[in-house]
Each structure stands twice: as structure tokens, then as C-alpha cells.
Amino acid sequence: MKFRRRQRLQNNSRERLIDSRQRLHISSCIVLLTGLFLALPVLAVPNPFGAIPNPFKKYQPDVVVSDPYIEMHTGPGRGYPIFYVAGQGDRATILKRKTDWFKIRIPRGSFDDREGWVHIDQIRHTLDLEGNPIAVATYGVDDFARRRWELGLGGGDIDGAATINGYLSFALNPYISLQVEATQILGEYSDGYMASASIFMRPFPRWRLSPFFNIGTGYIHVEPQTTIVQSQDLSDEIVHAGTGFDFYVSRKFMLRMEYRRLTVLTSRDANEELNQWKAGFSIFF
Amino acid sequence: MESRIQYLLLALCLTAWMAPAAAATKPDQLELEPLVVREPERREVNINKLDSENFEIGIHAGMMSVEDFGTSFTQSLRVAYHVTEGFFIEGQYGRTTLGETSFERLSGGAQLLTDAQRKMRYYNVSVGYNLFPGESFIGKGWAFKGSLYLVGGVGSTDFAGGERFTINAGLGYRLIATDWLAFHVSVRDHMFDSDLLGSKSTYNNIEFTGGLSIFF
Numbered sequence: 313m314k315f316r317r318r319q320r321l322q323n324n325s326r327e328r329l330i331d332s333r334q335r336l337h338i339s340s341c342i343v344l345l346t347g348l349f350l351a352l353p354v355l356a357v358p359n360p361f362g363a364i365p366n367p368f369k370k371y372q373p374d375v376v377v378s379d380p381y382i383e384m385h386t387g388p389g390r391g392y393p394i395f396y397v398a399g400q401g402d403r404a405t406i407l408k409r410k411t412d413w414f415k416i417r418i419p420r421g422s423f424d425d426r427e428g429w430v431h432i433d434q435i436r437h438t439l440d441l442e443g444n445p446i447a448v449a450t451y452g453v454d455d456f457a458r459r460r461w462e463l464g465l466g467g468g469d470i471d472g473a474a475t476i477n478g479y480l481s482f483a484l485n486p487y488i489s490l491q492v493e494a495t496q497i498l499g500e501y502s503d504g505y506m507a508s509a510s511i512f513m514r515p516f517p518r519w520r521l522s523p524f525f526n527i528g529t530g531y532i533h534v535e536p537q538t539t540i541v542q543s544q545d546l547s548d549e550i551v552h553a554g555t556g557f558d559f560y561v562s563r564k565f566m567l568r569m570e571y572r573r574l575t576v577l578t579s580r581d582a583n584e585e586l587n588q589w590k591a592g593f594s595i596f597f
Numbered sequence: 598m599e600s601r602i603q604y605l606l607l608a609l610c611l612t613a614w615m616a617p618a619a620a621a622t623k624p625d626q627l628e629l630e631p632l633v634v635r636e637p638e639r640r641e642v643n644i645n646k647l648d649s650e651n652f653e654i655g656i657h658a659g660m661m662s663v664e665d666f667g668t669s670f671t672q673s674l675r676v677a678y679h680v681t682e683g684f685f686i687e688g689q690y691g692r693t694t695l696g697e698t699s700f701e702r703l704s705g706g707a708q709l710l711t712d713a714q715r716k717m718r719y720y721n722v723s724v725g726y727n728l729f730p731g732e733s734f735i736g737k738g739w740a741f742k743g744s745l746y747l748v749g750g751v752g753s754t755d756f757a758g759g760e761r762f763t764i765n766a767g768l769g770y771r772l773i774a775t776d777w778l779a780f781h782v783s784v785r786d787h788m789f790d791s792d793l794l795g796s797k798s799t800y801n802n803i804e805f806t807g808g809l810s811i812f813f
Contacts, residue, residue: 373642387742387773389682391730406642408776409649410812411682415776435644446642465686465722467751467762474762476722476751498753498762500790500797565680593686593724595678 370408375416375438375446377402382438384428388413396426404438412563456560457486457517459596464568466592473499475506477590486517491526497534504534508552523557532576549577554588564595653677655781655810657691663717663756664800667696671804683727687748689765690720691804695757698794709793714758719787721752721765733772742773754789756800761789767804781808 377398384396388410398404398418407415412432417425436448462481469475479493489512497504508530516522534546556570569591576584654676661671673691680686695715701707725748732740749766767785774780787802 370648371643371646373644373647375642386732386740387730389727389730389742389744391744392732392742406644406647409644409647410776411651411679413682414644414647440642442641444641446644448644474751476753476762478722496753496760498760503760563681565684595680595686 372405372407374403374405374441375435376441376443377404378439378445379434379437382430382434384416384418384426384430385413386428388415388429392429396428398426406435451563453518453520453560455564456520456558456566456596457522459483461597462489462566462594463596464592464594466568466590468570468588468590468592470495470497470574470588471586473497473502473504475588475590477592479594481512481594487514488512489514491528493530497532499534502534502536504532504546506530506532506550508550510552510554514558520560521557522560524555526552526554526572528552532574546578548579551575551577552588558594561593564597566594566596568592568594650777650812651679653679653685653779653810653812655779655808657781657783657806657808659804659806661691661693661802661804663693663695663802665698665794667698669694669696671806673804673806675808675810677725677810682730685725685727685746687723687725687750688720689723689752691718693717700794710757717754717756719752719754719763721750721763721787723748723750723752723765725749727771728768744771744773745769746771748783748785752787754787756789756791757793761791763787763789771810777812779810779812781806781810783808 377400379400381397381399383394384398385392386395396418398416402418404416404418407417407427409415410429413429414432414435415427415429416435417427419425432448432450435446438446440446460483462479462483464479464481465477467474467476475495475497477493477495479491481489481491483489491510491512493508493510495506495508497506508528510526510528512524512526514522514524528551530550530552532546532548532550552572552574554570554572556568559567559569561567570589572588572590574586574588576586578584654674656672656674658670658672660668662668671691671693673689675687675689677685677687695710695717698709701709725746727744727746730744731742733743734740745768747766747768749764752763752765754761754763765785765787767783769781769783769785772780783804783806785804787804788799789802790797790799792798
């Protein structure tokens with residue numbers, strides 16, 4: 313009984329002690345939190361546990377040279393001279409890429425690092441730090457056949473008037489794709505615009521020179537350039553059928569030649585027939 | 598019999614007592630597991646995640662000599678995508694103002710075009726090829742990377758109140774200052790047909806510019 317009372321007394325005194333120091337604690341907590349908050353940007357930099365990935369940190373992987381040597385050029389191109397040769401077993405950091413050239417850094421001590429450009433054919437023969445060859449995707453006819461998005465530009469002729477066109481295409485599968493296209497018509501006597509949507513069929517998508525057929529519909533707007541021509545704006549619907557071929561050049565680059573037969577559904581009695589020839593280049597993704 | 602059972606029980610007890618001791622690990626293996634387990638760094642190299650600098654955007658300014666309309670200041674914006682180390686695709690949009698023709702100057706007050714018609718805008722899409730990539734030397738201690746390039750394409754020019762189909766061709770020199778910055782000097786001919794001054798003729802319009810571009 314006595315013991316319990318003593319304990320209660322002790323507890324009471326402790327509580328009182330806590331009570332008296334509580335204000336001091338709260339204020340010191342506020343000071344500490346404010347300090348921590350202000351120090352956060354500084355503390356966040358070393359990122360000790362790697363739990364929060366730094367979105368601004370660039371991906372720069374380390375590789376090991378496995379060929380007897382790799383050549384480092386001063387610039388990203390065949391014309392720039394080789395200034396350093398990294399040997400087998402050297403560790404290198406890949407910094408960035410320009411077309412088929414990779415900038416690498418060979419660490420050789422604080423002020424003696426070497427930075428230069430290496431061609432993709434030599435990067436392909438390096439290893440990751442676990443000794444596995446690194447995966448370097450190469451573009452080939454297969455990528456051309458399996459392309460999904462395609463963006464193209466070109467020029468041509470539509471019954472004597474010059475045209476400039478741009479298009480975007482989406483492939484449902486290697487054989488069928490959908491395309492939207494905008495064309496500017498620049499004639500001697502009249503200017504105009506044309507917009508169209510088409511469906512493309514490619515019977516041989518795996519051929520480097522791959523033929524195609526298309527049908528589609530659209531809208532044409534023509535306005536005369538001078539007062540000599542009958543002053544009348546013409547806006548009509550069109551339907552078209554066409555054929556041509558794609559030629560795969562390299563990487564993500566292809567050329568296209570096409571012929572189209574356009575039927576302008578005029579408001580007059582007879583429809584108008586137009587022939588369009590065009591050529592252009594495209595990038596695919 | 599009894600003693601045999603006793604022996605057996607004793608032996609069992611002994612093995613039960615000894616077993617944990619025998620199975621006990623060495624003292625250095627008894628260390629505590631670290632509280633924060635670091636994920637092993639992923640070592641697989643994915644070159645598609647690398648920062649690539651294939652796009653180039655630049656501003657150009659200089660002079661444009663429009664046939665019959667004198668020479669005036671021109672400025673343009675150019676965006677290029679480098680497909681390979683050799684080929685690139687370029688889009689250009691430019692603006693200039695037409696001067697006075699000799700006819701307008703000689704006749705005194707006659708005005709061939711309105712002020713709005715004197716504003717000339719042109720755009721084009723072109724393919725370029727880096728013809729002679731290599732280093733250029735300025736003095737003894739300076740080597741700059743650069744390339745002479747050919748460029749040509751099609752476009753449209755808003756000339757004297759009408760759109761003209763325009764073919765352009767030219768060449769330029771790109772001096773690469775750093776990985777991301779380059780200087781350009783270029784000369785281009787923009788060609789279109791017009792019958793503004795009576796008979797139909799091809800206009801050759803020479804554009805001479807200097808420019809600054811960044812890679813990203």
C-alpha cells in the first residue's frame with residue numbers, strides 16, 4: 313500500500329516536471345522543424361538511401377570495353393579525327409547520343425578524364441558491369457515492316473498546280489494503315505487546300521520497296537489568285553484512289569512515291585477528275 | 598533393459614542439448630541485419646534511355662535579295678532533325694519586307710504593291726546532307742568541329758498577295774561550338790514563278806544569313 317502511494321507520488325511529480333517543461337519542448341520542436349524544413353533542399357541532395365529518384369539526373373550507364381580497343385573521335389561523325397583509344401577492360405560511362413554516335417567518358421583521375429565519341433558498331437561490343445553484352449537495337453527492314461506511326465512531308469503536282477503535303481499515318485497491322493493528310497495547292501491561277509483521310513493496304517510489307525494501294529475521301533477548297541479567273545470560291549468533297557510505293561532508306565527514314573486519281577464531287581452536273589503525283593520522305597516510329 | 602532405456606533417453610537429451618550448439622553459426626555471422634536494405638543497383642544497360650540530341654532549333658538573320666525588289670533584312674526560324682550523321686530534315690519559316698522596284702523609283706509616285714503585299718513570308722521543308730564533316734583550325738591552338746552541308750526542298754512563298762510554290766537549294770557551314778551550340782552561315786536560292794511584272798518569269802531570290810542553333 314505504501315509502495316503504491318509512493319509510486320503515485322513519483323508519477324505525479326514526473327507529470328508536473330513534464331508539464332513545466334512542455335512549453336520549452338514545443339518551442340524547441342518548432343525551431344528544430346523550421347530548421348529541418350529550411351535545410352531540406354540541402355539535405356535532399358546527397359539522397360542517402362536512393363529512395364527518391366532524382367528526376368533531373370540523366371541516365372548515364374557504365375560499360376566495360378571488351379574489344380581489344382575502341383576508337384574515340386573528337387566529334388559525332390566519321391570526319392572528326394580519332395584522338396584516343398580505350399583498351400580492353402577499360403571502364404567507360406556513356407553520357408549521351410547523337411544519331412549513331414555515343415559520347416563516352418573514360419575516368420583517368422580527377423583532371424585527366426577523356427571524353428569522346430564512339431560509333432554504335434563499337435558500342436555494340438561493350439559489356440555491362442555484370443559482363444553481359446549490352447543490347448543495342450538496330451533498325452532494319454523488320455522495323456520498317458512493323459512501323460506504327462509515320463510522319464511524312466512531300467511535294468508534287470495536281471493537274472499542273474504544285475502541291476506541298478504533310479501526313480500522319482497509323483498502322484493497325486503491317487498490312488493496313490489509316491492516314492490523314494493536308495495538302496497546299498499552289499497553282500498559276502488559283503490556290504487552295506485539300507484535306508483527306510485514307511485507308512492504305514500493303515500486300516508486301518516486308519519488301520524494302522513495298523507497294524501500296526489506297527482509297528479515301530476528303531475536302532478541297534480552291535480560290536482564284538487573280539481577277540482574270542472567274543471570281544468564285546470552290547469547296548467540294550472529293551473521293552480518291554491511289555497507288556505507289558515506299559522505299560526503306562535506313563534507320564527510321566523512308567521515301568514515298570504516289571499517284572492518285574481524285575474525283576471532285578462538284579455541285580455542277582459533271583464530276584471533275586484530277587491526277588495527282590507526289591513524292592516525299594517520312595520518319596516512322 | 599532399464600539402463601538401456603536410460604542410456605537412450607540420455608543420448609537423446611544430449612543430442613537435443615548439443616544440436617543447437619553444433620548448428621550455431623560462427624560469431625561473425627551473428628551480426629544484425631541492416632535496417633535499411635539497399636536494393637541492388639540495376640546494372641542492365643538500356644541505350645534507349647540515353648539522352649539523345651538529334652533535334653536542332655535555330656534562328657537566322659541576314660539579307661534577302663528579292664528579284665526586282667532590292668535587298669532587305671530577313672529573319673527565319675529553322676528546326677532540323679538529324680536522321681543519320683549525314684542526312685537531316687529541316688523546316689524553315691522566314692519573313693522579310695520587299696523593297697521598291699526600279700520602276701517604282703523611276704516613275705516617282707507609282708506604287709506597285711500595297712504595304713501589306715510588301716510583307717513576304719516563306720516556309721519550306723528540305724532535306725540536307727552534311728557533305729564535308731571535319732575539323733577547322735583557327736590559328737595554332739584552336740580546332741573546331743564543323744560541316745559543310747547541302748540543302749534543298751520545297752515550300753511556299755507569300756509574295757505580292759499570292760502564294761507561290763517555291764523550290765529552294767543552297768549550302769551552309771555549321772560550326773559546332775559545344776555539344777549543344779552551333780553557328781551557321783548559309784546561302785540559299787528561293788525560286789518561284791510570277792507574272793507580277795507583265796510576263797511570267799522565274800524569280801531567283803538569294804538569302805544570305807548567319808544563325809545560331811541549339812541541339813536538344
